[in-house]
Amino acid sequence: MLNFRHVKYFIATANLGQVSRAARELSISQSAITSAIKELEAEVGGRLFVRTAQGMELTDTGRRFLAASHRIMASVEEALHPADTAAEVAGSLSIGASYTVLGYFLPQHLERLERRYPNLRIHIHELTREMIEDNLITGRLDMAVVLTSNISNPELTTETLIGSQRRLWVPAGHRLLELDSVGLQDVAEHPYIMLTVDEAAHWTTRYWSASPFRPNVRLRTSSIEAVRSTVANGQGVTILSDMVYRPWSLEGKRIETIIMRERVPAMDVGLAWRQGVELTPAMRLFRTHFSEVYQTPQSRMPR
Structure with missing residues (x-):
């Protein structure tokens, strides 16, 4: 049971x-x-x-x-936390979020936080990684929900909540689905759709560069929906994370996924704040919400 x-x-x-x-x-x-x-x-x-x-x-x-x-x-x-106790929590938070996090991760948590803490005011700002880092360091943001795998600023502390696995996306019926094992060499033989938003292209280049193969890039786009539709319509393949995966395109065409033979790094999602800052009660509450939901946060100082 x-x-x-x-x-x-x-x-x-x-x-x-x-x-x-x-x-x-x-x-x-x-x-x-x-x-x-x-x-x-x-x-x-x-x-x-x-x-x-x-x-x-x-x-x-x-x-x-x-x-x-x-x-x-x-x-x-x-x-475990009755509503009458939660209602006593009050304050204001200024939170930064990148495009991918705001679109595919954060909304459900904002709804839960608002319902549980009606007197907590959370102000969300969609910003690039560079802008988020600058605003955290200068104090214009209290915390941020970001792709922690992209953060390398030594003035920030990050806490990774989940690692979203990256897989190969192919249209239904694609011949790569027939193989027992698929590697970058196999992918290089097909047109590749390169996502550019949130430094996705940078990370794609990094793990491809560690191999002797290179992607045959047909299209570069900042739109995840454009990638989804292009793949679903048989115009190419891509490697993206489970967090942004949906099995159907806007046209209703199926997208399948394949676990890669090579180890492709996960897309890490978590929290960031300025190193050494004393967390306010509202900041601690925000952090605790995520640690309780995801169970295994990993704090680190960026290299």
């Missing part, structure tokens, strides 16, 4: 990508996590992970269950 412990172990494994890392984070045995995942898979009626040399890769079923698991954790969080 599904219980809170199962969900907690599943989220930790999905976020960290390895049973061993999840076990260390939760201070339990690997066998406890493995058993919990097997029980969950039996309840769900399908595999949640594919076990690879790199670790635990979410299946399509696993991705859907992960989204549901975060909603479960948010509900548990609200149940």
Whole structure:
């Protein structure tokens, strides 16, 4: 029977990508996590992970269950903190967010925070990474929700909440779906659609540069929907994260995903604030909300 412990172990494994890392984070045995995942898979009626040399890769079923698991954790969080206590929390926060985070990650959390803390005023500012870093350092922003994998400013502290796996996107019926294993060499043989928003092109270039192959770029665009439609219509392939993946284009055409043979870095999402700043009660509340939902935050000082 599904219980809170199962969900907690599943989220930790999905976020960290390895049973061993999840076990260390939760201070339990690997066998406890493995058993919990097997029980969950039996309840769900399908595999949640594919076990690879790199670790635990979410299946399509696993991705859907992960989204549901975060909603479960948010509900548990609200149940453990009665509304009458939450209503006493008041204050104002100025939060920065990048394009991808604001479009695909943050809205559901803003709704929950507003419902739980009616006297907390959160002001959201969509900015580029450079502008977010500058505004955090100068104090014009209290905190930011960002792609932490893009942050390298030594004056900022970041806390990664999730690592969104990057996969190959192809249209339904594409011949790469017939292969037992797909690598960058295979992808290089097909037109590539390059997303440019939020420095996506920079990260794409980095992991391609580590290989002897190069993408055959047909189109560069800052629009995720343009990438989705172009791929779905058979005009190319791309490698993007699960966070922005949707199985259907605006025209109603199917997009499939493939786990890459090579290790492609995840897109890390989390919080950022100025190093050494004393967190206000409102800032601590904002940070606690995410740590409770995602279970395994990882604080670090950018290199």
